[in-house]
Amino acid sequence: MFKKILIANRGEIALRIHRACKEMGIATVAVHSTADAHAMHVRMADESVCIGPPPATQSYLSVPNIISACEITGAEAIHPGYGFLSENAAFVQIVEDHGLTFIGPTSEHIRLMGDKITAKETMRDLGVPCVPGSDGGVPTLAAAQRVAGEVGFPLIVKATAGGGGRGMKLARGPEDLAQAFQTARSEAKAAFGNDEVYLERYLGRPRHIEIQVFGDGKGHAVHLGERDCSLQRRHQKVFEEAPSPVIDAATRARIGKICAEAVARINYAGAGTIEFLYEDGEFFFIEMNTRLQVEHPVTEAIYDVDIVQEQIRVAAGLPMSFTQDDLVPAGHAIECRINAERLPQFTPSPGRIRTYYAPGGLGVRMDSAIYDGYVIPPYYDSLIGKLIVHARTRDLALARLRRALSELIIDGVDNTMPLFHALLDEPDLQSGRYDIHWLEKWLARES
Structure with a gap:
């Protein structure tokens, strides 16, 4: 069993993980931005390390700073909680490359399920029921119109790298498809750096x-x-x-x-x-x-x-x-x-x-x-x-x-x-x- 775990998160989930560790007799390391210097998880952890200024990109999303905090404190494993780096396959690989344990799935599984199209294809192959829709990414409006002809309306255009409702637009009929397609791609590009989208049947009252x-x-x-x-x-x-x-x-x-x-x-x-x-x-x-x-x-x-x-x-x-x-x-x-x-x-x-x-x-x-x-x-x-x-x-x-x-x-x-x-x-x-x-x-x- 681990002797010391670094908690790569903040707020209620960081405190939740700390409590689980303490019941198991495991020491905890809290990382925090300067804005969270007086946060409760920082106060309660056995050790704490400041990893940067308030913006998350310079603190809670800073992989070098988090790895350095592990090296400084001797933490053997990292629990990511949710959000931030919890589903970042590259981060998991870096953690493993430094001889540390990521408390979660492998980078391969995070990568597999992080892409909505690949995830859907994998789940379909594993016998999990899926929403009817395009077989993969839809690169052009003409391709979207062909899929719509097969799936029918209403349908929803979704970013393959999406989450939280971003890059997701509804087309109730043929007259809505062009705008939904272009808007979803634009939002996906801005939010995720990837404008690939796919189409699914829209369910009315699920x-x-x-x-x-x-x-x-x-x-x-x-x-x-x-x-x-x-x-x-x-x-x-x-x-x-x-x-x-x-x-x-x-x-x-x-x-x-x-x-x-x-x-x-x-x-x-x-x-x-x-x-x-x-x-x-x-x-x-x-x-x-x-x-x-x-x-x-x-x-x-x-x-x-x-x-x-x-x-x-x-x-x-x-x-x-x-x-x-x-x-x-x-x-x-x-x-x-x-x-x-x-x-x-x-x-x-x-x-x-x-x-x-x-x-x-x-x-x-x-x-x-x-x-x-x-x-x-x-x-x-x-x-x-x-x-x-x-x-x-x-x-x-x-x-x-x-x-x-x-x-x-x-x-x-x-x-x-x-x-x-x-x-x-x-x-x-x-x-x-x-x-x-x-x-x-x-x-x-x-x-």
Whole structure:
């Protein structure tokens, strides 16, 4: 087992990884920018190293600085968390070349799943159901028109290197295709340095269902059920729950088995998430995230496992601590992502936290790195906390979430807590009748 791990991240996820390490008796190294000198993960880690000024490109994305921090402190492994360098195959290769361990999948698997077209082709070959669309990249408008004639409208144009909704445009009919094609390419070039796009059938009212998988890198893998992440704004998740209100045990076992067998066949190591659109009883693969997900706590709650500790175990060469038969879900869990944003525009709201009080009680978990007096810097993602509740049933979980939100105090900066207070009063949310478009439509009505 590792003696010391460097955490190449910040905020709540850095603190989350630190806690997992401490329970395993592993020393931690926090890296930080000058803007995060007083961050909670820096205060709690055994050692800390400043790796640059506030811009992420000069600190959290600076590979030489992170490798140097490992050499200075003697850290043997790096946990990337999510975001930043967590899915950067070149970084993983550099880590390995320096005799260090990357806590996550291989650079080969990150590269394989990082390209949407290659990922789709691979998953199709592995027996995972996929959305009908182009067989690969579509280089010209004429080629896009030929694919559209085969797939039909509506369809969606997507960047092969895309993420977070960027480089993604909808064409409802032939008259929309040219603009959607050109705009998606332009956005992709600006955001990712790669203007290649592909086309897929557009599903009208799907849900976003993702399957948590875990492999040991030696041909064995399991699934830990699904998460329903359908409540989204601009393709960004805001509310996640497990299990999904629309997936039964038989369906869960069927799609979970398909996903676990797929990652086992490629000798995948560590945590991964296979994301689907789900409509009319059918699953359609959209992408695989080769890292820890923001919403992993809801899975941990219903399966009573520590996914981060499991990542560390497998990276250290140990076997998984559970088999598929051990993984029996219990109860229902919900997560709210709380951002420092000003409603209703959702504009960032950095500043000083005057008062912070975390809710407590049975089945309540608050993952956050803020504290009284903490200054939220303007340089990074606006996520400041994740409120997670767990209960025997979905109705009890919703009631517990309402109670926990009423206890939570974050004073000094605007935040998105009022959004969740309002959503909990909506009959569609209470009954679980929503899709990936529901929140956008609700926000439009409320504005």
